[in-house]
Amino acid sequence: MSTTVEEVLVPSREGRGVYVKKGQLLDIVDVVGHQVGDIVAWFRNDPSEYMSPTHTVSCNQSVVLKTGSQVFSNHRNPVFTIVRDDVEKHDIIVPCCDRERYLNDYGLPDHAHCLGNLEQARDLLGEEYELHGETAWNVFMHNRVEPDGSVVTDPAAHGAGATITLKAHEDLVVLLSACPQDLTPCNNFNPTPMLLRVIDEG
Known part of the structure; x- marks a missing residue:
């Protein structure tokens, strides 16, 4: 029987x-709907190994x-396996x-931004780790690549409660930004909260 270990509300723009x-599961939940989250992760026993979108593209x-799908590290080791995905639209191209x-x-x-939000999350955990925007995975972000190579951002179409569940392959530190972007359609111009839920499968 699955047991919820921890739930953390990620306030809008934070x-x-x-x-x-x-072996634990991590739910990333869009509480209200139409919201994008930016996630970074690194190995607790070796912070030099971290989730890498570019290596994920190469490995997959x-x-x-x-x-x-699996998400890979900068050493091409699996970090997560996606075991549930209500949206199946994500961006791993842009920082x-x-x-x-x-x-x-x-x-x-002075506009709020995801890198600053991730630094806030790191500091709240008491971690010391240098963050870089290109290591973030843009969960639920509806970017598409046109035939001419241009990248177009569409509004996120998913509704309240949309969830992606990730199974961890290592002990991880995971940070999530509830993206504060209100000048493009990615959050339907209205940033809202998200939720992190850690689960023991039992």
């Missing part, structure tokens, strides 16, 4: 984190993640948003 043990030979994104593209130096 970040939170959890520890996930090898695909930019598509769905139920049954998470950062201060420079809003400054350079919108002239907004």
Whole structure:
């Protein structure tokens, strides 16, 4: 019988984190709907090994993640297996948003951003770890690549309670940002909370 070990609400435009043990499940839940989350993870016993979107693309030979897909580390070891995916639309091409994104593209130096949210989550856990936007996986983000190579962001179409469940292959530190982007359609221009749930399968 499955047992919930921990639930952490990730407030809108903020970040939170959890520890996930090898074999445990991690639910990432969109509480309200139409929300994107940015996730990073690294190995607790060796922080130099971390979840890597680019290595995941290389190992899978695909930019598509769905139920049954694995997510890999920078050493090409499995980090997660996706065991449930209500949405099956995610982005592993672009980095998470950062201060420079809003400054350079919108002239907004003080806008909340996912990299800052992830740093907030790290600090709340008391971890010391240098974060980089290109190591984030953009969960539930509806980016598509056009035939001419351009990347187009569509509004997230999933509803309240949409969940992706990940099975951990190692003991991990996991951080999630409830993306604060309100200037493109990715969150339907209305950022909302998310939920992290750690589960023992029993």
